[in-house]
Amino acid sequence: MTRRPRLRKFVLTAHVVSSVGWLGAVAVFLALAVAGLTSQDAQVVRAVYLAMESTGWFVLVPLSLASLVTGLLQSLGTKWGLFRHYWVVVKLIINVVATIVLLLYMQTLSHLAGVASDTTLSSSDPSELRSPSPALHAGVALLLLLVAAVLSVYKPSGMTRYGWRKQQEQRVAAQD
Amino acid sequence: MADLPPDADSPGGTRDIGTAAGDRRPGTPRWVKVFGIIALAAVVLVVILLLAGGNHGPSRHSSSGDGAAQTPPSSVSRSEDAGHKPPAVGHQT
Numbered sequence: 001m002t003r004r005p006r007l008r009k010f011v012l013t014a015h016v017v018s019s020v021g022w023l024g025a026v027a028v029f030l031a032l033a034v035a036g037l038t039s040q041d042a043q044v045v046r047a048v049y050l051a052m053e054s055t056g057w058f059v060l061v062p063l064s065l066a067s068l069v070t071g072l073l074q075s076l077g078t079k080w081g082l083f084r085h086y087w088v089v090v091k092l093i094i095n096v097v098a099t100i101v102l103l104l105y106m107q108t109l110s111h112l113a114g115v116a117s118d119t120t121l122s123s124s125d126p127s128e129l130r131s132p133s134p135a136l137h138a139g140v141a142l143l144l145l146l147v148a149a150v151l152s153v154y155k156p157s158g159m160t161r162y163g164w165r166k167q168q169e170q171r172v173a174a175q176d
Numbered sequence: 177m178a179d180l181p182p183d184a185d186s187p188g189g190t191r192d193i194g195t196a197a198g199d200r201r202p203g204t205p206r207w208v209k210v211f212g213i214i215a216l217a218a219v220v221l222v223v224i225l226l227l228a229g230g231n232h233g234p235s236r237h238s239s240s241g242d243g244a245a246q247t248p249p250s251s252v253s254r255s256e257d258a259g260h261k262p263p264a265v266g267h268q269t
Contacts, residue, residue: 090211158207159201164202
């Protein structure tokens with residue numbers, strides 16, 4: 001299944017933009033998480049957790065889903081395929097795992113934002129709000145997305161068993 | 177990619193000739209094995225942390241253990257009420 005060059009480039013552009021945008025958004029999220037963890041100002045800590053929740057729902061989740069969908073379209077619409085090359089498979093696993101963990105983690109973020117917006121919380125003591133969890137999750141996500149970006153650029157060689165079989169079939173078909 | 181020139185960035189380009197050509201299937205590349213080992217170690221680590229840490233998820237951040245009260249984006253509920261309103265439903269995705 002191959003597509004016309006114009007459509008292929010459009011999907012490729014959408015995939016690159018959403019993936020790199022996701023990476024950048026996670027980097028910003030990590031900076032916010034560290035600020036929330038280290039700031040001594042209770043108002044700053046509260047604001048950070050509220051900002052992280054909004055960033056999660058309105059930036060991270062849409063970009064992760066866009067990256068996944070455009071990645072699937074891009075691989076299935078070209079001869080790279082989805083399961084023919086190891087680097088594509090590894091990227092797919094990274095994307096799916098990161099998206100699932102993000103969607104699950106949004107529950108925690110919403111909870112933390114709810115606590116941050118709690119006006120009964122002692123406004124001078126941000127310690128009950130501080131959590132290393134967002135920074136930890138963002139750090140791991142950043143690492144995974146960087147690996148995915150490197151794989152996209154370098155495209156290390158290696159064909160899966162399925163990919164090799166398909167190639168052999170095509171070779172035989174071409175000889176007939 | 178049929179619509180791309182056969183270069184190093186396309187399957188069947190110069191990079192894959194050395195590994196995929198011939199009748200014998202090439203073995204799994206070393207980098208894939210390394211990735212597999214790292215991934216396996218990470219999964220084991222996460223499982224150990226989850227088992228050792230016990231509670232994982234929103235409720236671990238709540239001293240009263242009411243983490244089941246999940247909220248949609250809190251900005252939504254905050255706009256309805258200057259205070260904070262306990263959410264009646266789960267997430268809006």
